[in-house]
Amino acid sequence: MVRGLYTAAAGMMAKQSQFKVLSHNLANAATPGYRRDDVVLSSFPQMLLARFGDRAQAEGAASSRALSLIGTLGTGCAVDAVVTSYRPGVWQETGNPLDLALHGNIYFVVRDAQGDIFFTRNGSFELDQTGRLTTTAHLAVLGERNGQLEEIRVPSGNFEVAPDGSLRGGENAAGQEVPRLALVTGPEENPELGWEKVGDSLFQGEIRPVEGVNYEVRQGFREASNVNPIEEMVSLIAVMRTYEVNQKVINSTDSTLERAVNEVGRVR
Numbered sequence: 001m002v003r004g005l006y007t008a009a010a011g012m013m014a015k016q017s018q019f020k021v022l023s024h025n026l027a028n029a030a031t032p033g034y035r036r037d038d039v040v041l042s043s044f045p046q047m048l049l050a051r052f053g054d055r056a057q058a059e060g061a062a063s064s065r066a067l068s069l070i071g072t073l074g075t076g077c078a079v080d081a082v083v084t085s086y087r088p089g090v091w092q093e094t095g096n097p098l099d100l101a102l103h104g105n106i107y108f109v110v111r112d113a114q115g116d117i118f119f120t121r122n123g124s125f126e127l128d129q130t131g132r133l134t135t136t137a138h139l140a141v142l143g144e145r146n147g148q149l150e151e152i153r154v155p156s157g158n159f160e161v162a163p164d165g166s167l168r169g170g171e172n173a174a175g176q177e178v179p180r181l182a183l184v185t186g187p188e189e190n191p192e193l194g195w196e197k198v199g200d201s202l203f204q205g206e207i208r209p210v211e212g213v214n215y216e217v218r219q220g221f222r223e224a225s226n227v228n229p230i231e232e233m234v235s236l237i238a239v240m241r242t243y244e245v246n247q248k249v250i251n252s253t254d255s256t257l258e259r260a261v262n263e264v265g266r267v268r
Contacts, residue, residue, distance in 0.1 A: 003075065018239045088121075098124075104213055109183070117149075127157065165181040
């Protein structure tokens with residue numbers, strides 16, 4: 001009976017984690033380049049149940065008592081991992097030359113004010129007051145010049161991006177031309193890169209060049225998130241109902257324990 005309390009409680013904790021992840025996915029359904037997360041559950045060790053008292057049914061067997069196997073009994077579950085889906089989102093045409101979309105297993109490279117490098121598929125960019133190309137979160141979008149990462153400035157306010165990532169109109173802080181965007185291979189086909197998700201649409205991990213990768217950069221488009229709001233809502237409802245069922249199991253078990261303690265053995 002107490003085992004049922006622990007099993008139901010473990011289920012409630014797992015569903016609570018799923019609820020948080022699904023809610024976060026829904027909150028970012030409109031975030032460009034967002035990659036949805038999913039919770040992987042693992043079960044606790046199962047128990048094999050057997051019934052005592054049955055007589056052996058095998059032909060020629062003695063009529064001694066024998067075990068009759070019933071089946072397995074689950075003892076709960078726990079969150080094993082939170083994994084990210086790298087399935088691409090659909091392209092949305094915006095007509096804004098600062099919006100860029102990527103096709104293929106590649107990512108933009110951006111840098112924060114502390115100098116930390118991140119990768120993202122969110123190509124909704126803008127120009128700050130100094131003409132520097134940044135994300136909407138004010139991270140600098142990086143280009144590549146002579147093998148070095150450089151911040152991109154667009155002094156004329158206009159720049160062009162070719163499908164291979166080549167730039168026209170981008171300069172570094174010294175006024176030198178930045179010939180191409182900095183692009184890196186993503187973890188979709190390279191899980192050994194060990195990328196970790198940071199915030200809503202940023203990743204950190206090992207850098208790998210894009211040589212040999214089939215990709216395309218499209219200007220005037222942006223990639224939507226890969227969240228399907230309807231699927232997330234259905235999953236959210238299923239999680240809530242399972243949570244409520246486990247809650248009812250705990251209430252029922254608690255009520256049974258209360259009666260066992262207070263009423264069983266009462267002398268009338």
